Amino acid sequence: MDKEQIKGKVLDVAHEVMPGLNSDVDTEASLTDGYDVDSVSMIRMLVGIEKEFGVSYDDSELALYKYNNFDDVIESVEKKLS
């Protein structure tokens, strides 16, 4: 799976978890300031990604502060898939 496909699926999960998210997501924008992502929605998104990609996140990887933007989330999936 290439990076664009991963990005597309991650954003699909994000939209599912946060229905208010606009369609034109800036993956470099801050998750908290730009999209009001909180710790609960972050964990919902990571659980959704686990199901979508068949990967798993350690408990310590669930912390919101570990991801500045959607690019960091996409990169975490890439690493788990490689």
Add this chain to the structure above:
Amino acid sequence: MANEKILEVHYPAITSWQWHATLFSILGDDDNAKRWIYSNYIQLRCYGINEIFTGNDMLFADIMPGSSSLQHCPYLITSLMTKQQIESYTSGVIDFIIKTIDLDGYVYGVFDEAKILCDVNVDYKFPHELFIYGYNIDKEIFYVGDFTFTDHYSYSTVSFADVERGYSVITASDDHMFKDDYKGTRGLYVILKNTNTRYYDLDINFIRDTLGEYLECKDTKNHLRMYRNRFNDTTFGVNVYDRLIETIEKQLSGDEPDYDIRALHIMYDHKVLMYERLKYLMGNDYLPMDQALLDEYLKVVDRCLTARNLLVRISITDEIDRVDRFGKYLNEAKEIEIKVLTKVRELLGSYEGQEFR
């Protein structure tokens, strides 16, 4: 009277309970207030209560001075206004709140937030504290801080009409805030920021002694009887870790698991504040700079955050079989915290440069 007035607020460093979020929203990063905050907010305690909305068993954990902080912090001037006073002084609660804000006063009190959240009439109440810091007369809205409107503490707006409705139905028995102050009536707090003069210096002796009480799990309420205290069933200090593990295992073992994260959240906030305290003490030469010690304490913060996030995860996935991990994370946090704070306490014992007013 201006058309709009919004008093200064800062997103709070700790948000676990509404009273802490309110105090930190008002005081923000103020240097004078920090001296009081870092001298206090050390001891941790918990006890069992019946949750006010559901009646379910709940472990209530908090950092002392708990909800007494709004009245005891020297950098706030807090007045308790009864409903009778509010009605006598002004034409009603909306007028009262606007006039208070015009005088730079924040308003804090219990409102029925079911009236605020629901468009239709509901036959139940949801009494909860609302923090009001601004108004706009044209839009007929108040600017408020609360947990109720999103999954986390946030600043939002509520209409005058909803505030009026939410206020009018609350009785003395619904007003848990005034009840906790042992007042058999209901009302609102008016809170003024009072940070211009330095009233309270960092109290190194008090910090050292309270760290001792935290590490030795002493019953701190004996010398803090002016604060709201429960007089039985209270666990203090690092023993809160053990009670928390026991409670979570019980919460998740029933037929209908209870995913209440509030005790874990206050635990995490306690560590965040302790970490900031250590940085402050080192940055202001009360402790020698020791990055290794800070890094070690950061592990405590991380373990507590991981435990909290794990419960959020389990609430989404129902993976109850992960319950044994709480003991691992919290016991690790406890062990590291005892080591770090024991060293900090010893170092503070040899500090001799303090000058108290």
